[in-house]
Amino acid sequence: MTDLSVLTGLPFDRRIHAFFAYLADRRATEAVGEGREPGVWEVFRHQEAVQVLGDHRTYSNDMNHFIPEDQRRLARAARGNFVGIDPPDHTRLRGLVSQAFSPRVTAELEPRVKRLAERLLDDIVEDRGPTAPLDLVAEFAGPLSAIVIAELFGIPESDHPMISEWARALLGARPAGELGVADEAALRNVADLVDKAGAYLVHHIRERRAHPRDDLTSRLATTVVDGRALDDEEIVGVVGMFLIAGYLPASVLTANTVMALDEHPAALAEVRARPALLPGAIEEVLRWRPPLVRDQRLTTRDAELGGRVIPAGSPVCVWLASAHRDPLRYDDPDRFDIHRPAGRHLAFGRGIHYCLGAPLARLESRIAVETLLSRSERLEISRDGSLEFHESIGVLGPVRLPGTLFTRR
Numbered sequence: 001m002t003d004l005s006v007l008t009g010l011p012f013d014r015r016i017h018a019f020f021a022y023l024a025d026r027r028a029t030e031a032v033g034e035g036r037e038p039g040v041w042e043v044f045r046h047q048e049a050v051q052v053l054g055d056h057r058t059y060s061n062d063m064n065h066f067i068p069e070d071q072r073r074l075a076r077a078a079r080g081n082f083v084g085i086d087p088p089d090h091t092r093l094r095g096l097v098s099q100a101f102s103p104r105v106t107a108e109l110e111p112r113v114k115r116l117a118e119r120l121l122d123d124i125v126e127d128r129g130p131t132a133p134l135d136l137v138a139e140f141a142g143p144l145s146a147i148v149i150a151e152l153f154g155i156p157e158s159d160h161p162m163i164s165e166w167a168r169a170l171l172g173a174r175p176a177g178e179l180g181v182a183d184e185a186a187l188r189n190v191a192d193l194v195d196k197a198g199a200y201l202v203h204h205i206r207e208r209r210a211h212p213r214d215d216l217t218s219r220l221a222t223t224v225v226d227g228r229a230l231d232d233e234e235i236v237g238v239v240g241m242f243l244i245a246g247y248l249p250a251s252v253l254t255a256n257t258v259m260a261l262d263e264h265p266a267a268l269a270e271v272r273a274r275p276a277l278l279p280g281a282i283e284e285v286l287r288w289r290p291p292l293v294r295d296q297r298l299t300t301r302d303a304e305l306g307g308r309v310i311p312a313g314s315p316v317c318v319w320l321a322s323a324h325r326d327p328l329r330y331d332d333p334d335r336f337d338i339h340r341p342a343g344r345h346l347a348f349g350r351g352i353h354y355c356l357g358a359p360l361a362r363l364e365s366r367i368a369v370e371t372l373l374s375r376s377e378r379l380e381i382s383r384d385g386s387l388e389f390h391e392s393i394g395v396l397g398p399v400r401l402p403g404t405l406f407t408r409r
């Protein structure tokens with residue numbers, strides 16, 4: 001099993017099996033190897049993954065190089081999107097918002113996230129009765145993440161569904177081939193969406209610059225760093241990145257947790273009996289089935305890694321999902337074990353680009369799953385054809401997760 005493109009369209013269980021079998025095959029024979037796309041390198045083992053993510057001078061996040069000349073409008077939209085920017089600009093932009101996502105500030109959001117989660121479920125139960133069919137991603141986990149991040153940036157509630165739709169479409173149509181190299185048709189679609197979302201955000205930014213409120217868009221629109229204010233394009237990049245990054249992977253983490261517990265009834269029974277086990281279970285889901293299965297870099301110079309020399313200018317795909325199953329790093333790595341001692345996984349990356357939203361993602365998923373469990377005596381997941389997975393293999397998790405909530409009487 002070497003060709004991942006055949007995974008599209010397979011039923012989920014076979015797809016997951018084939019995906020992890022591919023990674024296991026490659027990992028058993030090499031830490032680092034040339035990919036199936038010419039010139040693209042793949043990293044399979046934990047130690048080498050950590051080495052790449054920890055060395056931003058050799059492994060750059062700036063992929064603008066791959067955007068074709070006729071799609072330069074995309075490069076403009078990428079200006080404030082600091083996940084794709086190297087220091088010193090990365091340091092400056094990240095510094096502007098990092099405090100707002102610290103574990104302390106995030107913890108203060110707990111009551112609001114809890115109220116939202118309860119309201120979303122209550123509305124569904126009120127509408128459909130105590131045995132309520134629902135789509136756990138599209139109607140619950142997705143809206144929860146989208147509303148939380150949109151509120152932080154002051155996006156009006158009436159626009160939340162539109163924002164989730166854009167985020168889903170943008171992530172579904174990543175400007176990348178299978179391993180991160182540009183695909184032109186996908187780029188054109190993305191560029192059109194980015195234009196539409198960009199126009200909306202510019203309007204929002206100007207409104208907040210004129211009438212600042214207590215939200216992150218207002219802060220970005222009025223901050224001056226080293227005597228210079230951010231321009232509209234940069235702010236669109238920052239806000240757009242958060243709306244996308246803050247929405248999809250977090251809702252996928254909730255869905256993957258529900259699915260993993262559904263696949264492991266003993267673990268589910270333990271978590272139901274002792275909700276304090278849930279944070280550990282979520283950490284294990286992040287390791288065992290991470291929402292983002294890979295990270296990407298571009299070498300700035302010849303790089304020695306895992307006994308190979310990767311030439312300067314090469315795209316490098318770091319398989320986080322493979323590093324997490326490396327037997328050199330984890331005992332019995334394929335086993336899902338909610339009691340596994342907390343070891344740092346790479347699901348949120350590592351190094352200077354470490355996920356800013358990690359505390360928020362953990363909080364949202366914990367509250368979402370806690371609310372589902374406390375409101376229900378049973379939760380049934382439908383594993384027939386109605387389960388749909390994200391097209392992009394960078395995101396491993398369902399777009400739709402139909403189920404039935406049997407509420408407590």
Ligand code: HEM
Pocket residue numbers: 061082083084094101149241242245246247249250251253290291292295296346347348349350352353354355356357358360361
């Ligand atoms: C389970 C959910 C999430 C996962 C698995 C995840 C994963 C990641 C990963 C792997 C990176 C590193 C990218 C790289 O190394 O190039 C990253 C970066 C980032 N994430 Fe998340 N993320 C999640 C949720 C969130 C949320 C909720 C937010 C928003 C509040 C967020 C905002 C960001 C930002 C802003 C960056 C860029 C940081 C930088 O470049 O300095 N993420 N995320």
